[in-house]
Amino acid sequence: MPTSILDPTFAATIAARQHERRSGTTRTVVVDGQSRMIPVPFPSPGDWRDCWVYFLLVDRFNNPSSPPRGPAWNRRFEFRHGGTFEGVQQQLGYLERLGAKAIWLSPVLKNSKPAFTYNYHGYETQDFLNVDERFASDGTRATAERELTELVDEAHARGLYVIFDIVLNHAGRVFDYVRPQGVVAIFSDAGVMNAPLGQEPPIQWLNGFGFPRADWQQTLPPPAQLSADDAVWPVDLQRAEFFRRRGEKRGDKPDARGFVRGDFGDMRQIVVEYDASVAGQEALRAQYGIRPVLSILIRAYSYLVARYDIDGYRIDTVKYVDPDAVETFGNAMREFALSIGKTNFFTFGEVYDDEKTIAAFTGRNGSGEGFGVDAALDFPLFFKLPPVAKGLADVATIRGVFQDRKAAEKDLLSSHGEAGRFFVSFLDNHDQHERIQHPNTPRDQVTTALALLFTL
Structure with a gap:
């Protein structure tokens, strides 16, 4: 289980996938009792316009081992029902017969451990390198990793491409704010939002039970003293300055900077555009480059492509992220995928807005191929x-x-x-x-x- 983008196992996973590409590796997958051979890494489709995509919310889709934990499927329920990777894999035959050519999975990365309202959907990432064990048939990390790998392999063997839903803009509720009235999860204040850099309110990181720790104000103890459920992972993101820390967004229209600043409810906005080129940032720059947060996220999501052999990314809440960072991310994913033989890795973003705003984030107004994120939801x-x-x-x-x-x-x-x-x-x-x-x-x-x- 990698805990840093600098972890040796992280680099080894990527190197292994690149070796498989060079050596022409194949894998045997049993589908409906018959053996099928697939190339590894699995090649991209020639044209994604030939693929219609089936979206599914993993927690709500299927659990073959136990009944739903909440009320009937068509009744409001704000917590986890218990859908699993095994449940999705069980229905791949149905999706193949339906005629789908790709499946888009809701986010599979580990979310905050406490049963916060609505965190079943997966968009409240707490660990950007590891999958959520709650999607395993037995609730363990090792089983979740194995079952997700088996799901992707069988999908490929059935001719289905796999798209992961990911988030650049924010993490889950990994800290709370220290405000005059006390420690709060959500607040909105124009003065705080527009205050000069360095005047953000203090924060207290949350432990794995969902409680803010007064002794974790601003800084965290060494990683060895933290559990996998505490604060945020990988360790590379455990810096207060890598988060916006200005409370909830004040609207949904991009500002003069070209994007929307602020938390998404209690989901903490990440400063994806963080600039380490200024004086005093030499150590950070030496470790991660002049755009450390973006570099960390690019490395994390490159690892997921290599680890699970997926075929594309749908990127959540794109218009809340600096457009230049979105462009760089799209190009980086394409370039990494090419290095392991995926010649048409697909990225598309959620820009819940009009044509003009969408154009600012997808790069489709560029003058050539391979410019930023490929597409946007229409x-x-x-x-x-x-x-x-x-x-x-x-x-x-x-x-x-x-x-x-x-x-x-x-x-x-x-x-x-x-x-x-x-x-x-x-x-x-x-x-x-x-x-x-x-x-x-x-x-x-x-x-x-x-x-x-x-x-x-």
Whole structure:
């Protein structure tokens, strides 16, 4: 279990994958009682536009060993139901028969150990190098790693590519704030948000039980004195200055810096753009380079590609991250994947906004191939598609989306089909409070919506 991006086992994993690529390694996977041979690392698809993607929330998808821990599947429940990697693997045959070409898994990295409200979704990362043992059939880290590897191998053997959902913008609730009224998890204050650098409020890191430690104010004890559930991991991120520490975001529109600053509720924003080129940062710069936080995250997510042989990343909350950092990250993932034989590793981001804002983060206005993050979720289309499918808006509004896009991208796009390189279309997602497939939804609306989605 690596605890640092400088851990020898970390480098060994990457080196082993690169050796497999050079030596033409294969692996035998048993699928439905029959042996199938797959190359390792698994090669990328020629064109991701030929792949429709099935998204699943691991905790809510399937657990073959025990019933859900909460109420019925269609009832609100704010804690973990108990879905597992084994449960996902059990249903790969169904997904293959359904015709999916790729599966997009909700975040699999370790989240904060306490049963905080809503941390079942996986977006509250506490350890950026290791998977969450709660997705294992027996609740152990070793089993989680083995079962996730088996899941990916069988998916590949069935012709399914695997996309991991990841987060650059924030960690989970790994510390609380010391405020005049006491220690708090969430606060919002324009004065704090806009104060000069160095005037952030003090923080107290949380232990593995979810309690702030007064003796862990600002700094943590040596890693050997911490458990895997304490604070944040890897050890490389255990610095207060690597976090924004200014409370909750004040809005959702990028500011003059080009992104949105502030925590996402109690999820702590990371200073991905941290600059170590200034005087006094020599030791940090020598260890991690002039962009230490970004370098740590790039190394961590490169390790995951090598460790689990995955095929792409969906990047959460992209518009809250410095656009230059997003571009660098996308390029770095592509370059690393190439080094292990994945010639078309796919990255796409969540930019819940309009065309102009999306363009600032995906790099699709660049002058050449391989520029930043490959694509973005198609929110402009999503804003229009459900009302059309429900008969609440004219179908011409869909045509208008593509006409506007072609005009906005006239130097890049020759048709809306070409735009498919830069957008991942969808009808609804796990962020919507009431999905289009509601028990009371007329079946013809669902059929119409899916027909539109698969033909656009």
